[in-house]
Amino acid sequence: MAVLVIAEHDNTSLSDTTHKTVTAAQAIGGDVDILVAGAGAQGVADAAAKISGVRKVLHADDPKLEKRLAEAMQAVIVPLAANYDALLHPASTAGKNIMPRVAAALNVMQISDITSVEAPDTFTRPIYAGNAMQTVKSADAKKVITVRGTAFKAAEDGGSASIETIAAGDLPSISEFVSEELTKSDRPDLGAAKIVISGGRALGSTENFEKYIYPVADKLGAAIGASRAAVDAGYMPNDHQVGQTGKVVAPELYIAAGISGAIQHLAGMKDSKVIVAINKDEEAPIFQVADYGLVADLFQALPELEKAL
């Protein structure tokens, strides 16, 4: 039995979600290898080789793999599948883009966004925006899986796996990268932050996010999130959205300010260790999941909080 984990990275650094996916791979069992496909990604391959319990790292390097577009990634991954019983990728936007393509090419049904491994062929995953948990048993000889990072502990470093360079092969050119607009921020990444503070529609404007949420985030070294309502209203960009249709986070501390707690939002944060809700409506559903609730006007409470920290 052998499992291939496909690494999530930006050609410079290896994403922590890869470490978490290695843990899921180890739960399935057998030898765990990591594929690093990228352009100029030697440093990433070196980092992957340090993850404890990894047998070897396969490194495919090609300019056409720089942005890990699904069409090119399919061409790299599918020929490797013969050597593996399961192929895993973090359930990032990249994983969601690439893996169903791989699954269809292999004629298997993907298992999306798993939160636990029950047996080598049986997995649990959220459905209906996290309102139900489904356990499925796969009849496919090969499993193609995306892994929800927040559900698994990161595998530790401490290994020294060998790195094997593999040919990228013939890569298709039916799709091409044009440009990218990445949100630049000195704050921690939303998916990896230990503390997240999120604002809802009650904030009322982008300016109020900057005036009330940002200072608290700065004091705590927190990432900033937003409810879908706040994103839809244009107060924050979509990549800050926490929820089933946005990012799923599970920090040590999650502060929800002016968020009522729609099912959609709860699905994205209810696995946080400690949840704080600040809302002036004491009936808001967010209080049903909050460890600490403060019924207060956020425009008064947030500046007070900032001062008290």
Place this chain on the structure above:
Amino acid sequence: MKVLVPVKRVIDYNVKPRVKPDQTGVDLANVKMSMNPFCEIAVEEAVRMKEAGKAEEIVVVSIGPEKAQDQIRQALAMGADRGILVKTDADVEPLTVAKVLQKIVDEEKPQLVLLGKQAIDNDNNQTGQMLAALLGWPQGTFAFKLEHGDTLQVTREIDGGLQTVALQTPAVVTTDLRLNEPRYASLPNIMKAKKKPLDAKDIAEYGVDAAPRLQVVKVTEPPKREAGVKVESVAELVEKLKTEAGVI
């Protein structure tokens, strides 16, 4: 160009799903059903393309029960031209759906298949990508913006921001939430939609292997989180976070 828009009938967005006591699934009896919200966005985008002179014909297809024709009629009322209902009472998996769609693409020869990124029932997020792989077409998933030139430029929602890719056509594009805001069909258009052509076929006519690969072992309620305590002041909150929770 001709655009094919697959749509799915799912539990209405505003209904809270209830897990059945026998753990076989979610109770859908007497529950309001609607078009999957991401599919609505796909229909809207296709209609806008037609209004802008970028699309000649919009064909809507739904694979599902007899009643999925309600969702096809809705798409026709929004501005699609004709519909195909592929009847099945089974809960078909994305791989099967993609295989049926591949057959329909072979017959209809669209230049673009535009569909929602995921259905809000099983949250798989697979069908579009699988179809693209089966057809050997490029894909633009999680579309935030579509531009039609020599190539199809798709700006995609990715972790950390936006990414634009150029796709050769024919191509598959899946829609994300911010691509557009779907219109409500007007009453005259709802009446007109009743006269638009709608073909009904049985899934067996497509001759694809529809046997499920995943056996549902059980469906359960997610672990419940208990409500904690209400604090009276910011000072008390900070105190509890420091001493009791130890997270700051």
